Amino acid sequence: MKALICREYGPVESLKLEDVPEPVPGAGQVLVAVRACGINFPDTLIVQGKYQFKPPPPFAPGGEVAGVVEALGAGVEGIRVGDRVVAMGGFGGIAEKFVTDAPRVLPIPDGVDFVTASCLTMAYGTTLHALRDRGQLRAGETLLVLGAAGGVGLAAVQLGKRMGARVIAGASTAEKLETCKRHGADALIDYSREDLKERVKALTGGNGADVVYDPVGGALTEAALRATGWNGRLLVVGFAGGDIPRVPTNLVLLKGCSLVGVFWGMAMMRDPVRGREQLQEILGWVKDGSLRPQISARYPLARALDALLDVQQRRVQGKAVVVVGDEG
Numbered sequence: 001m002k003a004l005i006c007r008e009y010g011p012v013e014s015l016k017l018e019d020v021p022e023p024v025p026g027a028g029q030v031l032v033a034v035r036a037c038g039i040n041f042p043d044t045l046i047v048q049g050k051y052q053f054k055p056p057p058p059f060a061p062g063g064e065v066a067g068v069v070e071a072l073g074a075g076v077e078g079i080r081v082g083d084r085v086v087a088m089g090g091f092g093g094i095a096e097k098f099v100t101d102a103p104r105v106l107p108i109p110d111g112v113d114f115v116t117a118s119c120l121t122m123a124y125g126t127t128l129h130a131l132r133d134r135g136q137l138r139a140g141e142t143l144l145v146l147g148a149a150g151g152v153g154l155a156a157v158q159l160g161k162r163m164g165a166r167v168i169a170g171a172s173t174a175e176k177l178e179t180c181k182r183h184g185a186d187a188l189i190d191y192s193r194e195d196l197k198e199r200v201k202a203l204t205g206g207n208g209a210d211v212v213y214d215p216v217g218g219a220l221t222e223a224a225l226r227a228t229g230w231n232g233r234l235l236v237v238g239f240a241g242g243d244i245p246r247v248p249t250n251l252v253l254l255k256g257c258s259l260v261g262v263f264w265g266m267a268m269m270r271d272p273v274r275g276r277e278q279l280q281e282i283l284g285w286v287k288d289g290s291l292r293p294q295i296s297a298r299y300p301l302a303r304a305l306d307a308l309l310d311v312q313q314r315r316v317q318g319k320a321v322v323v324v325g326d327e328g
Helices: 041-046 121-134 150-160 174-182 196-204 221-227 250-255 263-270 274-286 299-311
Strands: 001-006 016-019 029-039 062-073 084-088 099-103 104-109 142-145 164-173 187-190 209-214 227-234 258-261 294-300 319-323
Touching: 001 227, 001 299, 016 104, 016 299, 029 084, 029 121, 029 299, 041 299, 062 099, 062 299, 084 099, 121 209, 121 227, 121 263, 142 150, 142 174, 150 164, 150 174, 150 209, 164 196, 164 319, 174 187, 187 196, 196 221, 209 221, 221 227, 221 250, 227 250, 263 274, 294 299, 299 319
Parallel strands: 142 164, 142 209, 164 187, 209 227, 227 258, 294 319
Antiparallel strands: 001 016, 029 062, 029 099, 029 319, 062 084, 084 104
């Protein structure tokens, strides 16, 4: 089979599409013929050895796929060959075949296509866990989203609105902010031109944001912390900006606010039942049409490297998807 292979940790550009042996499902595992693989920013970190999980090379990046069950390992129940499924794993997805543990496989509802399904687990699973479980976001509160036009950012805009929050979207260009507006943002901040703290204060009558969703890091984190209100919660989601910030913790004391870590992968491992329930909830929203992820670009497997580079360079608004074979 063909897969985009990382032979050793290094720049994304070093990955190559290769012919490799097909994986074989072990006990309790499922083999999926991949139809689509959603691309996420952590995929670009894993191949550089910069992510929390460091799989031993060689491996293919890609942690969320949609496809058709092709084979079952011993002891797997409730899943049949031929089922349309979404499947999760830390890596291995940018390939024609993908193996993962059976609890990480969920059925795709009727009417939801493979490409859309491949976009849902990491971005929306992370975000629902972040806003509901970690941020305790309540209806009527103000949610500030940084990097709001990216994959997890747009998920936060959409889910924040669904939860009844007033959503302030922050991004670096007018084009990205227009995307946020189309997906329900109530107010917009171009932090390449505007002072983030002062603009948030102006938009909230001086109160600041109740919850901050921060997948960017860098200098924006301190600015967002300064824009956080009393008893606010700043959700540390990731560091797409490249730098892990060092924030003045006296601000946390003075504001009575909290810095809250969001590690969805570990949350799924520790409480897989709750994680699956939330993913099924998300799939249900897509099925009924009340949630629609933005897919900004589709790439054939032959151009999977381009997909990773575009995500790394933050040229993607919403999600990028590698399409493998028949995406039906």
